[in-house]
Amino acid sequence: MQKLPPISLVGVPTDIGAGHRGASMGPEALRVAGIGEALAARGLDVVDRGNLNGPFNPWQPPVDGYRHLPAVVAWNRTVMQAVGTELAHGRVPILLGGDHCLAIGSITAVARHCREQGKRLTVLWLDAHADFNTSTVTPSGNIHGMPVACLCGFGPHELTELGGSAPTLTPDRIRQIGIRSVDAGEKKLVHDVGLDIYDMRYIDEVGMRRVMEEALLNLGADDHLHVSFDIDFLDPAIAPGVGTTIPGGPTYREAQLCMEMIADSGRLGSLDIMELNPALDVRNQTALLTVDLVESLFGKSTLMRD
Template sequence: MPTVASPAASARAVEIIGVPLDLGASRRGVDMGPSAMRLSSLVRHLERLGCAVRDTGNVPVPDRAALPPVPGAFLQAITAVCADLARRTADAVRAGITPLVLGGDHSLAAGSVAGTATALHERGQRLGLIWLDAHADLNTPDTSLSGNVHGMPVAHLLGLGDPRLASLSHATPAVRPEHLVYVGLRDLDDAEKACIRQLGIRAFTMRDIDERGLRAVMDDAVTIATTGTGGVHLSCDADWVDPQEAPGVGTPVRGGATLREAHLAMEIIHDAGALLAMDLVEINPILDAGNATAELAAELIASAFGRHIL
């Protein structure tokens, strides 16, 4: 069946920004995620929707072998990458362009979301954040059991954790707890559970999706992220989808979203008409088969940007 572009998609300018970052993860390979996405059908899907696509290349990321073997070196390097990315996403949103950030590990969202928040802050508005992920990524350097920074971006966007990484946005904090919503959680540390309860963050687990259905959960998520905000940043970790559908991820957790649930979530976000920026992260081609996960990600992005079945 042919793809039909919606009017909103036809007028959309999209800037692809690659972030080959693997410093936040212990498992190697996600630095090749942007290349895998570029080899997929992503641009073709977006152009068929009428989007004007411009690929601005990759944010420079230092080689981990070149970093000094001292405590905090990775965090400092990630902060520098995120600061660069924040400038790029802010510039795009200011210009009315939708930044599409391809990762790389999820620590990059501390920069991409901060940039979108900065652009809205300049308009006197706050940012809504929808976080599709198996994990909450809500640890700080003090609470993390692994020390991996890709498990910390949300904490820093809320103004917690390392002051340098938490202050990349002109908005303070980049995201307020009442404007953040999780969808698809199923693997959390005890400290993250406590933080969610303490801050009153809305978090929909896979049990919520099982019991209520994806439609009801996503309707609530969109309402939370759009109430009192100027728009939504969507940050999607490929591992929110079940590993049977998305095997090429570094931290797979069984029991995730099905293929149709994942597409429906994206379609609902598009229909809300509030999407300002999007991340698609944590694709690891080393663990994939025939670039299948990157192709799935390209199709999900297309749904978020307006592709419909009919």
């Protein structure tokens, strides 16, 4: 596995795109769980940049199919700039969310960096949800259910063109893993664009090892791997601290194997940690588990492989 460059932690304390309050406390919960110390203990150069600032969450109903669109745009523009700065300095940005709408800004910055560096971007989207809603099919208007659609060019131009042009990504550069909740209208869109989804039934049928082998196939020296990790990817029996719990997710060992195989690829270049909601957690156990899994993502493995 290649030596990883230095790491920057960037907190984004907002639940502006979510349907429940509390993800704004996610960055601090991850710090309390020791994310910086755990990565530093692995010999990595870790700097905590503190928290970004943005609009207060007004908690208003949707307007024209979107909740809080101007504030979501403002937060994502700030995220895009912060992530882009870290990448430009040769660092691995770890975005501490915050709700998953923030991946629009994060991945837009990563995609621009990859274009400038001649790298091919692959996004691993670890999530219970496909996040491919639009204003016409969303049941809620919550933009944390729309980031993949926006990145693929389906959504308000303020978000689809955040980086100056659309789409930021084509669907063939995204691998979704752990999916088990897709809205009816969203399902048609996902099929129409041909999104590469490894849902829980497929994981049950063939196992996490084969899923990750397929998802990571053909990665080489010119590839940049971005992992967008929504904590509700995990089964709520082990990770209750999220706003949208969906039973039947990966077990602890399945999640560990997923992370270890990503680490083995040697291509990890950026990471989002999203939707941790301490208000719904039990003694910060979800944050502690998340730190454990992120350690595996950065090279910790079991027994003699460490």
